[in-house]
Amino acid sequence: MPKIDRRSLIKGAAAAGAAGAVAQTGLFGFAQAWAQAAPWKPEKGAKLQILRWKRFIQSEEDAFMVLVAAFTKATGVPVNVLNESLDDVQPKASVAANTGQGPDLFWGLYSLPHLFPNKIVDVTDVATHLGKKYGGWVASAETYGKSGGKWIAIPVGYNGNVINYRQSMIEAAGFKEVPKDTAGFLELIKALKGKNTPGGMALGRASGDGNAWVHWCLWAFGGNVVDAKDKVIINSPETVKALEYAQALYASFIPGTASWNDSFNNKAFLSGELSLTNNGVSIYAAAKAEAAKGDAKMKAMADDTNHALWPVGPIGKPTEFHIAYPMMIMRYSKFPQAAKAFLAFTLEAENYDKWLIGAVAYITHPLNAYDKNPVWTSDPKLTIVRDIAKRTLTAGGLGSVGERAASALADFLVLDMFASVCTGRTTIKDAIAVAERQAKRIYR
């Protein structure tokens, strides 16, 4: 009996649907032409396996599979897409890198490629080609993608983590919009609690939402784990101020945030229990998707939900921390040319534009030309995440985007420090001391 599983079903459906979509959109014609002209000719008999983070939005995955099908049709290279949960991608990539076998391409987050830069294929040629064609790369893309002057990975997309809030609830608390400074933001949170419609941000091991807000908070007050030379400077009065601010916020949060992973705030927000949180646009997208199916409650929710950028702290400029998703080719891959072709193909306008639209703004582009993509004007509530790639600071803060920054993130160094202080498990002084000791070991 042929193995019928989700993967084969999706591939079959995607292939069938995609073939139809491809034909309809003329994608096939473009794809063929591209395959002829591209400088990266796939090897004979090439087959690719790519491991990616599991999708947050169904339509994003659907659009991605259309792209994959088009590539296969154009080049004859079959591509098998593996999905793993976000937090599992890094361990798996590390194992593959060290044992020399596994998927050809990995699509991970933050500074994954910098964990093993010498086990990855140089993709400078792909990056230069794309940069020239599409208006240049944003600064953070170069930071995330380059190691030692060469491109080792391409940040194919970013995810914007912004404030999600319920308009009606902040108005009831006396605010027309989310304040643009941290002091005002604290007042908003307090007022929301006063009206019994509290906000809350994740303090459990939530690698997306948790990391986003604690790093924002730390940097907003001038605190940093390391300086530009990778020297540990986390033990500073600025860090203390950041922690005190977080404590004040936590006192007005909905109870339980210390046990939240990335999904709890979605759940609470969509059920009306939470008035404000930080997340990608997936909450709004989920509400809209349910509303499209006729759910009236969700329609009201979608109408009431809006997004705002992070407030600016005493440091005086935005200190946002959005997720970058770099894609890289492993050196042990037998088909590096095919893989490079795939990388380039993904970011070509005819494919990427459609994927951005399918992702309903969950993904932001790293190349400037895509500022003009219609998804940014399709819904004013989504425009806000258009520029996050340009605004984001990088993992490691002031320091290098490398193995050590990746280690610090994976160890939840900053997140645990904030969580310890907010839950009262340790004092501010002790929490900083612990984080400093760990940082020193990582940045030795």
Place this chain on the structure above:
Amino acid sequence: MTETANGGAAKPARKPLVDESEGMRYLERLPRKLVTVYLPLGIIMLVLIFPFYWMAITAVKPKSHLLDLDTHSPFYTLSPTIEHIRDLLFKTDYPLWLWNTMLVAVVATILALLASIFAAYAIVRIRYRGAQWVGGLIFLAYLVPPSILFIPLSTVIHEYGLFDTPFALILTYPTILIPFSTWLLMGYFKTIPFELEECALIDGASRWQILWKIVLPLAVPGLISAGIFCLTLCWNEFIYALTFINSTEHKTVPVAIVTALTDGDQYRWGSLMAGALVGSLPLVILYSFFVEHYVSAMTGAVKE
């Protein structure tokens, strides 16, 4: 009045008792018994069964009722739905994971039982030089539980090229199962009269023949108990499955439920509970047929 106290005392003491004699019961009054026995028992049983009930109820509740505790009573549902179970079975890889788990559990159990049968027989009957020591060493294996071994074992699995295959689990689970089932089978083998084997030995049968033709048929209850217990232990194993298996298509049910049933940041709670429920069913079904064997497995192991 039924049997006297004397009748009760005359019973042989070593049999596990279902004592139907009057015994001391004439001292107990129903109201008192209600309060001191039935009430606490009822409360404890309620607490023990409630999470399972909760799992079952959540699995059949419609999605919109799940997060809305105030409008719809959480304790029961008037409109049960099978959408979660349907989603689980048809829209995810759940059947594949169930198959993986069963395959690994059954094969590992068979391997472990075979090894244990030989080892138990050797220790109890063959009594080679140093048998007691080796037997003791096997039990010492219990002192090294999976959560201590999983790190080096993962590199060993890589070395042998078994990473991310069911064999990684099939070959490592017996290390958890063998100490227990050897122990259990030793107890069962000891109850088989040695005279039977003596006769066979005199008639010229080899140890091998004795084992297969005489001892094992008599030890079938013990084998069933050990086998069922081993299956339960395999289903319950988590850390090895989490560490050694990477790709979704090879995962077992416990690992897959926790890692693969999510949409990024949205847990499908109904399906999650349905997955937990369906994942428990094979064991519960097996258990309901073999309760006595479970109990004798547990008590037999402990009595040794």
Place this chain on the structure above:
Amino acid sequence: MPDAAIPHSASSPTASSRTLAPPSLWSRLKVNRDWLGAWFMLPAIAFLVLFLAYPLALGIAYSFTEARIGQDIWSAPWAGLDNYIWLMGDDQFLVAVFNTLFYTFVASVLKFAIGLYLAVLLNNHLPFRALIRAIVLVPFIVPTVLSAIAFWWIFDPQFSIVSWSLRQMGIISTNIDFLGDPWNARWSVIFANVWRGVPFIAITLLAGLQTVQPSLYEAATIDGASRWQMFRHITYPLLTPIIAVVMTFSVLFTFTDFQLIKVLTNGGPAGATELMATLSYNRAILGGQRIGEGAAISTAMIPFLLACILISWFGLQRRKWQQGEGND
């Protein structure tokens, strides 16, 4: 495997009239105990050596290196005692040690008390005895991870059935933060662990209770003993051997628990429920992927584990010696 051939000199009735040939080396070997024993033990020993003893030694070796995930032992940089020295000053590790000891001690005591109580209750003449016993065993049958997921939902900060019920009854006014407050989280996981462990202990102790002769109770009642005195002087001492075995197992499994914590809290909030097993996993596999450090944490578990087991085994056996009983 020795084959099934019958030794030449044994069974045929006409053999007595023939000269007996000396048995061949092979047939002598076949019945030699040590040879047979070795072969019979081979499968079990093979599994245990390849997949238990060797990894154990390897793990201890890794703890002296700074290996990374996927590196084999020979290419891993040597670190000597660095990992251990660093761990001894690591706040997270020390908290994990405390958590593990606290969790093990409290959960074991609770499981023992409640398990014993339940066994005593079940030892009564009850209707539907088999059904009750079957229901009692359910927490043991359901795989831990799956019941942990059910508990996760029961302990949800916003949608807990327990919070909701208590609020409906007017006992509390806000939801209980089961897993977000450090001490609440500790008690919640202990509760889940006790829930899971009580059946095993209860059923095993029940079997032990059932071997106690009723005549002992009858004699004591005639002598005027109260139920409590009967329990303390008859039941408990006779149960001690079984209690020692059961509790040793229980302590062992509680100390090395991984799945319950991993699913329920993943060590949170802020490490308040981190056990040594989960810390070792998070550091070695998930975090910076420092295998050496993870192996050091795992190896550090061994002395603690041994201590707990010895205390529980010998501590509970002590009474037996005091009673003057022999080596049962």
